[in-house]
Amino acid sequence: MKLFQIEEPDGSPGDPDAPGAAIGIDASAATAQVAVAVGGNPALVSDRAGFAVDTTVPDSDAPASAWQGFFERVRLRAERALARPVSHAVLALGAAAEPAQIERLNSAAAAAGLTLLEILAPEALGGAETPASAAAIVAEDLAPRSGPA
Secondary structure (H helix, E strand, O other): OOOOOOOOOOOOOOOOOOEEEEEEEOOOOOEEEEEEEEOOOEEEEEEEEOHHHHHEEEOOOOOOOHOOOOHHHHHHHHHHOOOEEEEEEEEEEOOOOOHHHHHHHHHHHHHHEEEEEEOHHHHHHOOOOOHHHHHHHHHHHHOOOOOOO
């Protein structure tokens, strides 16, 4: 009888406690756009053919459950496109948010598995091509880093 050893390919499995990717979400229009930035270069994230995700933006006064569903769908779009977990986001809104809305958005995002790093009003978006791109650049800057400190 011959014995043989099966080994995993080079590299160890990813750390399950490591933070996922950080994305930018533009919720200033009827349908959200999602972007990711690498090295300060943002790129919009889209669905593959046949795997479209509804990213209709809820009304600003919608209940937290509607926003949670929205964040779950946006996260799903990003994770499919990036082929990696997404754990953080920066949200760009069409108008400045009131404190009650900020609290509702933060709790809805947390329930959907996302940490909102910042909620941006239109005047905070800078000169990026799209609000999603501006949010992605801010998300990249604010995202927690994994690895040795």
